[in-house]
Amino acid sequence: MLKGRMIQGCRAIAEAVTLCRPRVISAYPITPQTLIVEELASIVADGGLDTEFINVEGEHSAASLVLGSSAVGVRVFTATSSQGLLYMGEVVFNIAGMRLPIVMINANRAVSAPLNIWNDQQDSISMRDSGWIQLYAENNQEACDLVFQAYRIAEDHRVMLPVMVCVDGFVLPHAFEVVDLPSQKEVDAYLPPYQPIYKLDPDNPLTMGAFTEPDKYMEARYMIQRTMEASIPIIEEVAREFKRTFGHAAGGLFEKYRVDDASTVVVALGSMAGTTKDVVDDLRNKGQKVGVLRLITYRPFPEEALYEALKGAQNIVVIEKALSLGGSAPLAVELRSVFHGRPASPKISGFVIGLGGRDVTTDDLKYAIEKAQQQLINMEFIGLRTDLELEGINA
Amino acid sequence: MKITLGTVTHPGGSRVNKTGAWRTAGKPRFLHKNCIACDVCALGCPEGCIFGTGQRTYYANEDFCKGCGICASGCPVHDIEMIPEGGEDA
Amino acid sequence: MPELVKERDKLIDHLLCSGHTACPGCGQALAARLVVRAAGRNVIIVNSTGCLEIFTSKYPESAWEVPWLHSLFQNTAAVASGVEAALRTVGRLDKVRVIAQGGDGSTFDIGFGAISGMFERGHDILYVCYDNEAYMNTGIQRSGSTPRYARTTTSPPGKVSLGNLRPKKDLPQIAAAHGIPYVAVASVGYPMDLDRKIRKALSIRGPKYVQIHVPCPLGWGTEPSKTIDYARLAVNTALYPLIEIEDGVTTAIKIPARVPVEEYLKGQIRFRHLLEGTGRKEEIAEIQKMADRNIEVYDLIAK
Numbered sequence: 001m002l003k004g005r006m007i008q009g010c011r012a013i014a015e016a017v018t019l020c021r022p023r024v025i026s027a028y029p030i031t032p033q034t035l036i037v038e039e040l041a042s043i044v045a046d047g048g049l050d051t052e053f054i055n056v057e058g059e060h061s062a063a064s065l066v067l068g069s070s071a072v073g074v075r076v077f078t079a080t081s082s083q084g085l086l087y088m089g090e091v092v093f094n095i096a097g098m099r100l101p102i103v104m105i106n107a108n109r110a111v112s113a114p115l116n117i118w119n120d121q122q123d124s125i126s127m128r129d130s131g132w133i134q135l136y137a138e139n140n141q142e143a144c145d146l147v148f149q150a151y152r153i154a155e156d157h158r159v160m161l162p163v164m165v166c167v168d169g170f171v172l173p174h175a176f177e178v179v180d181l182p183s184q185k186e187v188d189a190y191l192p193p194y195q196p197i198y199k200l201d202p203d204n205p206l207t208m209g210a211f212t213e214p215d216k217y218m219e220a221r222y223m224i225q226r227t228m229e230a231s232i233p234i235i236e237e238v239a240r241e242f243k244r245t246f247g248h249a250a251g252g253l254f255e256k257y258r259v260d261d262a263s264t265v266v267v268a269l270g271s272m273a274g275t276t277k278d279v280v281d282d283l284r285n286k287g288q289k290v291g292v293l294r295l296i297t298y299r300p301f302p303e304e305a306l307y308e309a310l311k312g313a314q315n316i317v318v319i320e321k322a323l324s325l326g327g328s329a330p331l332a333v334e335l336r337s338v339f340h341g342r343p344a345s346p347k348i349s350g351f352v353i354g355l356g357g358r359d360v361t362t363d364d365l366k367y368a369i370e371k372a373q374q375q376l377i378n379m380e381f382i383g384l385r386t387d388l389e390l391e392g393i394n395a
Numbered sequence: 396m397k398i399t400l401g402t403v404t405h406p407g408g409s410r411v412n413k414t415g416a417w418r419t420a421g422k423p424r425f426l427h428k429n430c431i432a433c434d435v436c437a438l439g440c441p442e443g444c445i446f447g448t449g450q451r452t453y454y455a456n457e458d459f460c461k462g463c464g465i466c467a468s469g470c471p472v473h474d475i476e477m478i479p480e481g482g483e484d485a
Numbered sequence: 486m487p488e489l490v491k492e493r494d495k496l497i498d499h500l501l502c503s504g505h506t507a508c509p510g511c512g513q514a515l516a517a518r519l520v521v522r523a524a525g526r527n528v529i530i531v532n533s534t535g536c537l538e539i540f541t542s543k544y545p546e547s548a549w550e551v552p553w554l555h556s557l558f559q560n561t562a563a564v565a566s567g568v569e570a571a572l573r574t575v576g577r578l579d580k581v582r583v584i585a586q587g588g589d590g591s592t593f594d595i596g597f598g599a600i601s602g603m604f605e606r607g608h609d610i611l612y613v614c615y616d617n618e619a620y621m622n623t624g625i626q627r628s629g630s631t632p633r634y635a636r637t638t639t640s641p642p643g644k645v646s647l648g649n650l651r652p653k654k655d656l657p658q659i660a661a662a663h664g665i666p667y668v669a670v671a672s673v674g675y676p677m678d679l680d681r682k683i684r685k686a687l688s689i690r691g692p693k694y695v696q697i698h699v700p701c702p703l704g705w706g707t708e709p710s711k712t713i714d715y716a717r718l719a720v721n722t723a724l725y726p727l728i729e730i731e732d733g734v735t736t737a738i739k740i741p742a743r744v745p746v747e748e749y750l751k752g753q754i755r756f757r758h759l760l761e762g763t764g765r766k767e768e769i770a771e772i773q774k775m776a777d778r779n780i781e782v783y784d785l786i787a788k
């Protein structure tokens with residue numbers, strides 16, 4: 001039985017960040033991340049956190065500011081969404097390349113154009129190449145838990161990579177849920193002070209951010225790739241230790257819900273997996289062997305573990321709130337590559353759903369599951385309106 | 396050679412790069428006649444390769460001197476002249 | 486070579502040391518050496534992408550003997566803000582000074598927003614701009630600092646063009662408009678004045694801006710040995726007034742030896758199209774007027 005209090009997601013997340021004692025926080029307002037940063041500002045204003053809280057003139061500068069602070073060797077925090085994440089895009093890549101263990105919350109939101117402030121996952125999915133570890137939360141409890149784990153993973157000397165904790169915008173930060181947060185003492189025991197490997201210090205001068213010629217660049221990038229692969233067991237280890245320390249499960253590579261004997265498995269990221277669990281229970285009651293694998297760690301992409309978890313299924317139904325325009329549904333494509341050339345070969349269907357904050361309903365999910373069980377779907381949009389005329393498009 | 400995390404480098408490593416090999420046109424000869432130790436040559440060298448402790452002691456470290464000629468151009472008492480490569484230094 | 490001198494060679498530690506790959510006669514290399522010499526060891530330098538960054542930090546050969554960080558092109562002031570914030574939060578800002586530096590490209594154009602934010606927030610940072618009046622590292626393209634009629638590769642003179650038509654953005658005044666405690670303009674032609682201004686800036690708490698005029702032999706088309714001479718000519722024509730604005734009050738150094746602008750323009754390939762043949766008298770007169778105006782506005786002639 002989970003203890004806790006009824007609290008708005010943004011407040012819970014702000015309190016979780018506070019418990020991690022970041023010494024520098026810098027962010028720029030963007031819906032739906034704003035409430036998180038506002039709550040942090042309010043905590044700081046009341047003396048609840050000893051930190052430099054800096055309002056900057058744009059997201060590119062917010063990310064750059066925490067980059068500078070991290071290079072001096074202090075723990076930092078920033079948050080953004082959508083346009084902000086894209087605007088700070090070059091800094092995001094830069095931070096990973098510089099191996100700075102920065103933790104960021106991304107409140108997932110659709111990207112412009114057209115402008116849309118509501119939830120989908122296009123923003124963080126678009127940054128999947130950046131070298132950041134990406135963790136997706138199902139609910140506000142897990143969002144908080146992932147913040148604690150994120151610092152542990154990022155600052156591990158075997159990792160030293162930034163971590164993006166993704167929370168579905170509006171769905172999580174704005175919602176009121178029961179969240180149980182540990183005490184400061186418990187978090188201090190779990191999360192020791194950050195010990196940088198390299199830092200800017202006149203007592204020991206170093207040059208950071210050197211450029212490399214073609215004869216060295218590839219190796220530097222290869223190092224990040226290898227490190228991300230090696231961080232898969234570390235992420236699992238951190239999740240196990242978290243459960244031992246705090247008594248409940250959170251994080252890890254993925255959550256399996258009624259997957260082991262399932263012939264049809266739905267794969268999803270984030271909060272919509274919660275809705276999918278309800279659909280799974282419903283279909284199970286009708287005798288269907290269905291399950292949902294909620295992917296938590298999207299980067300690094302845990303290929304081997306996913307193969308092991310899904311190899312027994314006949315149908316895999318990937319539902320995602322993102323789209324690689326001109327290509328396909330990104331998660332479905334990546335999942336297909338897991339099975340390429342291997343003995344098990346389930347049918348993997350891809351569905352795009354809920355873009356721009358459109359509700360993901362249980363009916364939509366049932367439709368997708370049924371469709372995928374009948375035929376292999378490469379990519380289909382769920383819930384596309386038929387009453388609208390689309391200029392230049394013949395139905 | 397090691398690739399460090401984030402290509403962090405230690406200070407002063409550029410000294411392995413002997414930019415003196417760049418010189419084509421000429422190099423400075425310090426005449427040590429009129430020198431008043433004003434330090435303008437040392438201060439004005441973009442390479443930081445001119446050294447001196449007092450009058451008529453200045454010289455350019457030829458491992459690094461690129462032969463730009465700022466020192467010769469700037470010496471207020473014309474005590475530095477640019478000579479062809481292969482000429483003797485003072 | 487006298488033994489005594491060889492000893493000194495070992496003892497001198499240049500905080501920006503030899504072996505960097507700047508062009509021979511590079512004004513920016515010279516200025517950067519002077520800046521870090523004035524700043525001393527207790528600094529952290531944040532540098533933007535550009536010539537200075539490229540010629541001092543090719544992995545693994547760094548020419549920097551002080552802590553130094555390069556991130557991207559437009560975010561230097563923001564990164565420096567983060568360095569400053571971190572030092573402040575661990576209580577080291579009183580002893581360790583923060584310098585953010587970049588060329589005119591990253592200062593006047595792409596990094597302009599970040600600098601404005603840094604000034605507005607009041608960070609204790611000295612921002613140094615090495616102004617060679619174009620994007621030199623990428624091959625001499627026009628920037629917001631490129632003077633009127635200068636040739637660059639993206640503002641070349643031609644059959645229907647006289648080069649860059651826009652006047653130089655007045656960044657010192659823009660910096661001062663933020664209400665920061667210290668703004669100064671210096672020139673690599675006057676190294677001791679440059680040194681004085683850097684030391685002065687670093688003795689002040691809050692945001693500071695120092696802009697240093699640095700000839701680029703390659704980009705300007707000048708003799709490498711004449712870098713300091715051309716920098717002095719820019720000052721002595723009054724085209725580059727050496728001003729200081731302290732808490733809103735402006736002072737300027739009187740011109741040591743006034744010369745007409747043509748003395749400065751000739752010998753620079755980037756202005757050759759104004760002087761070829763019979764010369765573009767109107768355009769040169771216009772540039773002279775700009776110089777005259779500076780003399781008036783800043784009171785640059787000693788009475």
